[in-house]
Amino acid sequence: MSAGWTSRWWQVPAERLGWLRVVVGSSVIWHLGGNLGSYARVAESPANMFKGVGVTQLLEGAIAPELFMGLTWATLALSVLVVLGWRTRVVAPIWAATLLFVLTYRTSWVQIYHSDNLMALQAIVLALAPAAGASVSLDARAGRNQGREGWEFAWPIVLMCAVTLLAYMIAGASKIAGSAGWEWAWGTTLRDQIAYNAINKELLGGAPDVAARWAYDHPYLLRPGSVMALVLEAGAPFALLHRRLGKLWAVGTLGMHWGIYHLMGIAFTYPMYGWAFAAFFDLERGGGWLVQAARRWRAWARGRLGSR
Numbered sequence: 001m002s003a004g005w006t007s008r009w010w011q012v013p014a015e016r017l018g019w020l021r022v023v024v025g026s027s028v029i030w031h032l033g034g035n036l037g038s039y040a041r042v043a044e045s046p047a048n049m050f051k052g053v054g055v056t057q058l059l060e061g062a063i064a065p066e067l068f069m070g071l072t073w074a075t076l077a078l079s080v081l082v083v084l085g086w087r088t089r090v091v092a093p094i095w096a097a098t099l100l101f102v103l104t105y106r107t108s109w110v111q112i113y114h115s116d117n118l119m120a121l122q123a124i125v126l127a128l129a130p131a132a133g134a135s136v137s138l139d140a141r142a143g144r145n146q147g148r149e150g151w152e153f154a155w156p157i158v159l160m161c162a163v164t165l166l167a168y169m170i171a172g173a174s175k176i177a178g179s180a181g182w183e184w185a186w187g188t189t190l191r192d193q194i195a196y197n198a199i200n201k202e203l204l205g206g207a208p209d210v211a212a213r214w215a216y217d218h219p220y221l222l223r224p225g226s227v228m229a230l231v232l233e234a235g236a237p238f239a240l241l242h243r244r245l246g247k248l249w250a251v252g253t254l255g256m257h258w259g260i261y262h263l264m265g266i267a268f269t270y271p272m273y274g275w276a277f278a279a280f281f282d283l284e285r286g287g288g289w290l291v292q293a294a295r296r297w298r299a300w301a302r303g304r305l306g307s308r
């Protein structure tokens with residue numbers, strides 16, 4: 001058991017960590033690039049609404065909107081360099097620090113964005129990994145970051161998995177520690193949460209939620225989902241026992257997030273699109289296929305151009 005666990009979690013190819021860096025960096029580009037308008041509105045909010053949390057508690061108050069947006073754009077630019085793997089050992093820590101500040105600053109204005117926490121934590125792990133740029137990178141092409149041991153590629157991946165599982169375990173523990181306790185699995189608490197969310201959206205001018213109304217009228221159908229949510233969250237640490245179990249857990253949790261989206265309209269984008277679970281999978285297989293496809297396309301394009 002111990003030898004199998006070690007071989008499956010700690011013997012990984014360098015390409016897996018490289019593609020994981022590409023995935024996480026790309027998710028940050030997608031997130032920041034797609035929410036620039038939202039970030040700008042936050043930056044221009046009344047200063048008395050600012051309540052610093054985390055690293056922003058060090059601030060005496062809100063910073064100038066231009067400064068915040070400058071840091072946001074700088075984080076976007078650094079994300080591109082992280083994806084390319086250029087001077088990763090220097091760039092990645094700066095990237096993770098600016099990302100942590102930007103995400104935390106956004107959370108310091110009344111509304112909390114839970115999925116941002118996991119994005120920031122995984123970025124920090126990558127930034128602390130000296131071998132993150134040793135493969136699938138410009139650093140590798142330039143001959144930098146050579147001579148790494150296998151464990152140097154493995155520990156960031158294992159730690160990212162552990163951080164993800166811990167986040168979900170805390171969510172499960174909070175459900176059990178709440179007023180409903182283990183009775184949360186009966187589905188009535190989930191039904192009430194769905195109803196509250198639907199009513200709140202309607203009061204704010206949103207359209208009536210047909211799926212939420214249907215779920216409220218059939219609470220017994222929510223019980224399997226409630227039980228599965230508790231199993232996936234409270235039992236998350238067991239997914240570290242075996243890589244295959246970790247993959248099954250990741251797929252199940254991904255499905256849970258899509259269920260939340262369809263029933264409540266809440267989109268936790270970082271896990272919902274699978275980025276949060278990328279560390280559980282053999283990314284080098286898909287990445288290798290993409291590289292081969294790109295090479296075939298390039299050869300085809302050259303042939304077409306050469307025949308003219």
